[in-house]
Amino acid sequence: MADPLLRVDNLVRRFGGILATDNLSLEVPRGELHAIIGPNGAGKTTLISQLTGQLMPNSGTVHFAGRDITRLPSYRRSALGLARSFQITSLLKDFTAIDNVALAAQAHDGHSFRFWGDARKERHLRDAARAALERVGLAARADVLVSELSHGEQRELELAVALATKPQLLLLDEPMAGLGVTESARMVTLLKELRKEFTIVLVEHDMEAVFALADRITVLVYGRVIACDAPDAIRRHEEVKRAYLGEQHAVTRHGGQIG
Amino acid sequence: MFLLIEQLLNGLQFGLLLFLLAAGLTLVFGIMDFVNLAHGSLYMMGAYFAATFVGWTDSFVLGAILALAATLLLGIALEFVALRHLYGRDHLDQVLATFGLILFFNDMVRLIWGPAGLALPLPAWLTTPVQLLPGVYYPAYRLSIIIVALLVAAMLYLVVMRTRIGMLIRAGASNREMIGALGINIKLLFTLVFGLGAALAGLAGLMQAPILTVQIGMGENILILAFVIIVIGGIGSIRGAFLAAIFVGIIDTLGRAFLPDLLRKVLSGAAASTAAPALSSMLIYLLMAIVLVLRPEGLFPATKR
Amino acid sequence: MKSKLNASNAVVAVVCAALVLLPIYSAATGNIFILTLLTRIIIFALAASSLNLIMGYGGMMSFGHAAYLGIGGYAVGILAAEDIGSGFIQWPVALAVSALFALVIGSLSLRTRGVYFIMITLAFAQMAYYVASALSRYGGDDGLTIYKRSTFDGLINLSDRTQFYYLCLGCLFGGIYLIWRIVNSRFGLVVQGVRSNEQRMQAIGFPAYRYRLTCFVIAGTICGLAGALLANNTDFVSPAVMYWTRSGDLMVMVILGGMGSLFGPLIGAIVYLVLEELLSQFTEYWALIMGPLLLLIVLFARGGIMGLLGRVRRG
Numbered sequence: 112m113a114d115p116l117l118r119v120d121n122l123v124r125r126f127g128g129i130l131a132t133d134n135l136s137l138e139v140p141r142g143e144l145h146a147i148i149g150p151n152g153a154g155k156t157t158l159i160s161q162l163t164g165q166l167m168p169n170s171g172t173v174h175f176a177g178r179d180i181t182r183l184p185s186y187r188r189s190a191l192g193l194a195r196s197f198q199i200t201s202l203l204k205d206f207t208a209i210d211n212v213a214l215a216a217q218a219h220d221g222h223s224f225r226f227w228g229d230a231r232k233e234r235h236l237r238d239a240a241r242a243a244l245e246r247v248g249l250a251a252r253a254d255v256l257v258s259e260l261s262h263g264e265q266r267e268l269e270l271a272v273a274l275a276t277k278p279q280l281l282l283l284d285e286p287m288a289g290l291g292v293t294e295s296a297r298m299v300t301l302l303k304e305l306r307k308e309f310t311i312v313l314v315e316h317d318m319e320a321v322f323a324l325a326d327r328i329t330v331l332v333y334g335r336v337i338a339c340d341a342p343d344a345i346r347r348h349e350e351v352k353r354a355y356l357g358e359q360h361a362v363t364r365h366g367g368q369i370g
Numbered sequence: 371m372f373l374l375i376e377q378l379l380n381g382l383q384f385g386l387l388l389f390l391l392a393a394g395l396t397l398v399f400g401i402m403d404f405v406n407l408a409h410g411s412l413y414m415m416g417a418y419f420a421a422t423f424v425g426w427t428d429s430f431v432l433g434a435i436l437a438l439a440a441t442l443l444l445g446i447a448l449e450f451v452a453l454r455h456l457y458g459r460d461h462l463d464q465v466l467a468t469f470g471l472i473l474f475f476n477d478m479v480r481l482i483w484g485p486a487g488l489a490l491p492l493p494a495w496l497t498t499p500v501q502l503l504p505g506v507y508y509p510a511y512r513l514s515i516i517i518v519a520l521l522v523a524a525m526l527y528l529v530v531m532r533t534r535i536g537m538l539i540r541a542g543a544s545n546r547e548m549i550g551a552l553g554i555n556i557k558l559l560f561t562l563v564f565g566l567g568a569a570l571a572g573l574a575g576l577m578q579a580p581i582l583t584v585q586i587g588m589g590e591n592i593l594i595l596a597f598v599i600i601v602i603g604g605i606g607s608i609r610g611a612f613l614a615a616i617f618v619g620i621i622d623t624l625g626r627a628f629l630p631d632l633l634r635k636v637l638s639g640a641a642a643s644t645a646a647p648a649l650s651s652m653l654i655y656l657l658m659a660i661v662l663v664l665r666p667e668g669l670f671p672a673t674k675r
Numbered sequence: 676m677k678s679k680l681n682a683s684n685a686v687v688a689v690v691c692a693a694l695v696l697l698p699i700y701s702a703a704t705g706n707i708f709i710l711t712l713l714t715r716i717i718i719f720a721l722a723a724s725s726l727n728l729i730m731g732y733g734g735m736m737s738f739g740h741a742a743y744l745g746i747g748g749y750a751v752g753i754l755a756a757e758d759i760g761s762g763f764i765q766w767p768v769a770l771a772v773s774a775l776f777a778l779v780i781g782s783l784s785l786r787t788r789g790v791y792f793i794m795i796t797l798a799f800a801q802m803a804y805y806v807a808s809a810l811s812r813y814g815g816d817d818g819l820t821i822y823k824r825s826t827f828d829g830l831i832n833l834s835d836r837t838q839f840y841y842l843c844l845g846c847l848f849g850g851i852y853l854i855w856r857i858v859n860s861r862f863g864l865v866v867q868g869v870r871s872n873e874q875r876m877q878a879i880g881f882p883a884y885r886y887r888l889t890c891f892v893i894a895g896t897i898c899g900l901a902g903a904l905l906a907n908n909t910d911f912v913s914p915a916v917m918y919w920t921r922s923g924d925l926m927v928m929v930i931l932g933g934m935g936s937l938f939g940p941l942i943g944a945i946v947y948l949v950l951e952e953l954l955s956q957f958t959e960y961w962a963l964i965m966g967p968l969l970l971l972i973v974l975f976a977r978g979g980i981m982g983l984l985g986r987v988r989r990g
Binding site for chain 1: 856857859860861862863864865867868871872874875876877878879880881882883886889
């Protein structure tokens with residue numbers, strides 16, 4: 112196998128006394144859809160945040176396309192082709208849908224220290240944004256303010272924003288969180304399309320979706336990888352079944368934080 | 371040497387006075403997330419009340435107590451009429467509204483007491499110097515400020531650390547949502563805290579009154595100092611405010627006292643006499659800038675999120 | 676900025692037309708007072724507009740913006756006192772020093788957020804205030820009288836009331852136009868995006884800090900220009916223009932007019948300063964009315980005057 116697109120080695124992150132990421136290693140080859148699952152509080156979002164640079168690890172390294180990006184700030188990683196969608200929808204609420212996407216396109220189209228020309232009239236930025244919106248089925252809602260979009264539409268817009276940065280790798284943090292049945296089905300169809308083009312790391316609670324989509328699945332418990340294998344193997348994995356279900360109960364009893 | 375001791379005491383006295391002002395501010399800030407520029411006006415009102423009541427009653431102590439009560443009532447009234455509608459608004463709204471209150475108070479004072487400043491004479495028993503150490507004399511009044519302020523600080527500490535109300539206050543400062551969840555009458559708690567803060571500001575004002583003239587706008591300079599202190603100390607932290615206040619008081623006083631001479635040793639006379647006042651006025655702002663750059667949340671942040 | 680016929684646009688159009696025509700009225704009636712008042716208002720409107728750029732569009736609540744008024748003013752005043760009277764030197768220096776000051780304090784202040792940012796900008800402005808107070812060679816506390824206005828040989832005579840008025844108005848309209856271009860440019864969208872959601876902007880590839888800092892410097896430079904105008908208007912500059920209540924005045928104008936609206940600061944400056952003028956004619960204690968008025972505006976008229984006008988249109 113050639114060099115993987117994303118390689119994580121011995122990543123450690125502590126919060127006070129808690130090990131949120133415990134000596135974690137991971138490889139995602141180009142073209143793969145790699146799902147990460149685990150009970151609440153397993154450290155999935157913490158991991159994603161370290162991959163995208165919102166959070167710095169205490170030790171360990173992250174390599175992307177053969178390059179050490181462990182200490183790079185998030186905007187540099189984005190420039191290299193690493194895109195993220197947020198678990199809790201994180202858009203520019205007082206901007207229109209197309210402005211959100213066009214800004215993402217703008218970020219990867221030369222520098223933005225241009226003070227004079229009207230950015231909303233830059234044809235190629237608008238076209239790129241419209242294409243991304245079309246991709247996720249939001250073309251008709253382009254000029255609507257984000258705060259007026261439905262939750263499902265906002266989730267789709269998150270994806271469009273990520274796509275507009277021309278990524279090599281999509282890190283999707285629970286794209287289906289809070290979606291209804293029809294909306295979820297639409298999202299799965301969309302992801303099936305996208306995986307043909309992009310390498311994807313998918314964090315998701317919807318097991319049905321995960322097992323339908325993933326090439327490989329990594330199972331996290333308390334910041335550690337307890338298994339990493341193809342979906343069928345994971346389904347039969349005794350330790351996963353026991354640990355996953357058992358831990359989830361344990362965590363829920365503490366009040367079940369989101370994460 | 372005696373000069374140094376005297377100036378250190380002056381710095382301590384000024385710092386403690388600043389603490390009284392900053393304590394109320396940091397509590398209101400920490401618990402209600404409320405930026406109150408009008409806090410300096412309460413300080414000014416304390417001084418004016420004191421000058422008036424001492425004149426009426428012919429007794430310094432009685433006048434001071436009346437002034438304290440008046441400031442407390444004024445603070446509660448202010449909170450009740452205007453400020454409680456501003457909780458939960460963004461800081462900018464609060465800054466604007468309380469800026470309006472400053473304008474209002476300054477002109478009201480001018481209307482009632484006239485544009486000229488007032489003097490608050492001290493009774494004879496407070497003007498005699500006290501011998502602290504052999505050969506070291508210190509004005510009795512300044513000494514009594516130190517003692518009163520330390521007593522108040524100790525009381526505040528006991529209230530905040532040992533009582534139920536204090537527990538709520540601390541809980542509120544570190545996690546605002548929590549007190550709501552505890553099913554406490556928040557409105558009452560807020561009014562109480564605000565009244566307490568107003569009384570402390572009034573106390574600072576009335577104690578400072580005999581040292582400086584009582585005048586319009588006296589609250590504004592010192593308000594900025596109080597803000598500097600709570601920012602250095604960490605918003606919402608009484609302990610931080612106490613340490614930062616004493617620190618700022620001493621640095622400011624020593625800077626003003628000794629910086630000119632120090633500079634004269636390094637620079638030419640003319641340059642030194644130009645630079646010294648500017649530098650000593652700037653000293654604490656410089657300090658604050660350094661603290662914020664190194665620790666953007668202040669030295670003792672109360673809020674942990 | 677879609678140009679629609681609505682209440683706020685109509686008001687702006689009328690106000691701008693009135694400002695352009697005012698010297699004619701003033702000459703016809705011999706009412707010099709109103710020209711003087713409006714010159715002052717226009718200068719403060721320019722300062723408030725620059726504050727609006729960082730506060731309204733950039734989300735940076737600077738409480739030290741009046742510092743640039745003083746810095747621009749002192750640049751003109753000090754050069755004039757040193758016998759360098761040419762505006763071609765004075766004004767570029769005023770702008771450059773303001774920009775430099777903004778760069779230094781911005782690069783430190785922008786590391787903090789929220790109330791801490793408000794306070795640290797305030798602290799830096801106070802430092803500038805004390806420095807000016809200590810300039811004993813240039814008047815210290817008492818301020819510095821400027822005996823001769825900036826000269827722009829053959830171009831414009833600042834001592835002519837009408838010419839100076841139109842210069843100020845030109846600077847204001849130029850400033851607003853510049854801000855309009857900036858706000859809609861690539862740069863402006865990034866700055867507004869950072870105001871809305873900094874984390875998101877970082878994640879899609881923008882180093883937020885640089886954009887905020889650049890915006891901060893642009894605003895400081897524009898306000899430095901207002902400072903140069905103000906010093907020429909009053910023939911005087913003193914530390915008092917930098918005092919923190921002056922910064923408060925500028926904030927009030929911005930919020931009163933409507934934050935993040937292009938002409939809001941102009942409307943805010945007009946209303947605030949005219950009100951101040953009227954009330955002080957009516958009573959010596961004008962602040963007794965102005966103060967509570969501010970409180971009421973905050974409580975009941977969010978979005979400022981432009982916000983209110985916008986609501987008229989929507990019904």
